[in-house]
Amino acid sequence: MTPAGSLLSAHDLRKTYGSTPALDGASFSVHPGEVVAVMGPSGSGKSTLLHCLAGIITPDSGTITYDGRELSAMSDAERSALRRSDFGFVFQFGQLVPELTCVENVALPLRLNGTRRKDAERTALSWMERLEVEDIGGKRPGEVSGGQGQRVAVARALAASPKVIFADEPTGALDSLNGERVMQLLTDAARSANVAVVLVTHEARVAAYSDRDVTVRDGRARDLEHAV
Numbered sequence: 001m002t003p004a005g006s007l008l009s010a011h012d013l014r015k016t017y018g019s020t021p022a023l024d025g026a027s028f029s030v031h032p033g034e035v036v037a038v039m040g041p042s043g044s045g046k047s048t049l050l051h052c053l054a055g056i057i058t059p060d061s062g063t064i065t066y067d068g069r070e071l072s073a074m075s076d077a078e079r080s081a082l083r084r085s086d087f088g089f090v091f092q093f094g095q096l097v098p099e100l101t102c103v104e105n106v107a108l109p110l111r112l113n114g115t116r117r118k119d120a121e122r123t124a125l126s127w128m129e130r131l132e133v134e135d136i137g138g139k140r141p142g143e144v145s146g147g148q149g150q151r152v153a154v155a156r157a158l159a160a161s162p163k164v165i166f167a168d169e170p171t172g173a174l175d176s177l178n179g180e181r182v183m184q185l186l187t188d189a190a191r192s193a194n195v196a197v198v199l200v201t202h203e204a205r206v207a208a209y210s211d212r213d214v215t216v217r218d219g220r221a222r223d224l225e226h227a228v
Contacts, residue, residue, distance in 0.1 A: 006065075007032045007196055008053060008164055013062035015048055015219075022048040023059060024219035032163065033194040035187050037201055037210035038221070045219040046200050047168060053198060054087055054166050055079035067163070084112055088157030088195070090186070092169040094149045096141040102152045103128065103137035109160040120159075127155040131185050147178030154186045164196045171206055183209045 009029035015022045022045045030036045040046045051057045053064060055071050064071040066086075071079065083089075088109070096105045106124035111117065128134040131151040136144050144152070150170065157165050170186065171179030187209045190197045201207055215222045 005031055008064075008066045008198075010049070010053060010064045011062055013049065013052055013059045013064070015045075015052065015057070015059045021219050023052070023062075026062075026216065026219060026221035028053065028214060028221050030164070030196045030198055032196055033191055034212065035190065035197040035199060035210040037199045037207035037213045038216060039201060039207055039213055040216035041202065044216045045221075046216040048219075049216060049221060050166050050168055050198060050200050054089070055082060084109060085160065086163045088160065088162035088165040090150075090153050090157045090165060090167040090170045092172040094141070094146075094153040094173075096149060096153060096156075098141050101138050101140055102133065102144065102149075105141065105152060106156045106159050109156060113160060124155065124159055127159050127189075128152070130189055131155045145178075146174055147182065150174060150178070150182050151185060154182065154189070158189055158193065158195065161193070162195060164198065165190060166198050166200075168200045169202075170199070171201075171203070176205070179206065 006029040011027050013023045013026045026045065026049055028049065038046045038049060052059045058072065097108065100108065103121055103124050106128055107120035110120035110123060125134060125137060128137055131154055133148050133151045133155065136148055141149050167186065171182055174182060183206055187197065199210055207213055
């Protein structure tokens, strides 16, 4: 059951940890270039849904289809390759590699995919310029502000030309001003590159940057494109 035109969709996902259900029949979809906010209270299952959609964890049942392919039919190696080539990630605390400079962090996904260092860093710098952090390319993450570091993380997520970016509370560690700027830059850059964004947040001001909201409560997702 894949909604027409969707790039990534899930139907009737269920995931239990011990006796605790994290997902209890969740369904979801996102189209190319669309920004969808996944909202819900803490413990509702929204991060579990994101991790299932990204192929990081496997649901107990249900189906996830990406670009016409069923994720559960892929091997671990195939899912890992997909996360390197087609998926980008932005986390709450950036998770930049502290030993690398900012430009090396942004270039890292390209390097892992076999791009030559010089070409990878040229692409990285172009994305850093778009995210307004090209002047800190030679600094390490510990030498920049939280807002700058999160923009570097966004540039890293976009550098390898993914089709989907998964952003898990990307402004949760930032003040409101920096959070607004990061969201504006992330969504503008993603839309201009026709990259879909799955955005997990509990903040209405962050969700306001999305095209559509999906509410997760008690492990069930209420999606406008699914009757759940």
